[in-house]
Ligand SMILES: NC(=O)C1=CN([C@@H]2O[C@H](COP(=O)(O)OP(=O)(O)OC[C@H]3O[C@@H](n4cnc5c(N)ncnc54)[C@H](OP(=O)(O)O)[C@@H]3O)[C@@H](O)[C@H]2O)C=CC1
């Protein structure tokens with residue numbers, strides 16, 4: 488069975504490892520590397536997986552999943568790049584960094600796959616977009632899918648779309664959490680106890696998300712069904728439109744996409 492090493496197990500690396508274990512990936516087929524040894528020990532105690540150094544991971548794993556911050560990827564590749572044996576699959580989880588960044592720092596012919604996942608991996612509801620980079624074949628994409636399917640949904644996209652994907656689904660959970668936070672505060676403003684406001688909004692978010700996924704209806708239709716003539720909802724929607732929420736979202740996601748491009752330019 489494929490041995491996967493997660494290089495740089497912070498938040499996302501741990502989510503990937505724990506998801507693979509939940510899906511039945513044997514602990515002895517997983518390796519983890521960390522910068523701080525205490526973090527490696529913590530992950531070993533929590534999951535029973537072996538914490539090793541980057542050189543050992545390169546030597547022993549079939550797949551190297553790079554989960555360091557994009558700003559740390561250059562240093563990591565300077566350390567391991569030349570030692571990566573031919574044919575080892577590199578799966579990058581780094582926002583912004585194109586596969587060419589990795590190819591330039593790895594032996595010629597090394598297959599590179601770029602993925603963008605998100606934190607709902609914690610509850611097996613991630614959205615992961617997968618792209619083939621240099622030398623990545625259908626088989627390599629299938630390996631990446633085998634890794635990420637247990638964590639939620641997967642989709643294949645051309646790499647040219649990955650910065651937009653990052654802006655939408657990679658960063659996306661943060662936008663929903665911000666919205667929930669603001670709506671709970673609105674509940675406080677209206678005099679509800681915080682816990683009651685929290686419970687109302689969280690269940691409303693879950694119900695709305697499940698309807699979006701399962702009803703097959705367009706979001707406009709779902710919204711219209713809530714919006715009664717001369718009712719309460721349209722009064723709120725007028726305020727959202729007056730405050731430019733729609734325009735703010737367009738600008739915000741464009742800014743996230745632009746930041747991904749900037750990270751790539753600064754790392755080149
Ligand atoms: N957070 C998110 O929602 C998402 C993040 N991503 C991407 O995932 C990647 C990781 O993000 P995230 O988990 O949030 O970041 P974290 O900072 O939580 O994790 C990165 C980890 O890499 C470790 N690290 C750095 N350099 C090395 C090295 N040379 N060898 C071994 N370990 C190293 C860091 O160690 P130390 O703790 O000592 O600094 C840290 O624990 C990023 O590239 C990000 O763009 C993608 C999708 C979503």
Ligand SMILES: O=C(O)[C@@H]1CCC=N1
Pocket residue numbers: 582653657658
């Ligand atoms: O904020 C970030 O840069 C990372 C990438 C996508 C989500 N978090």
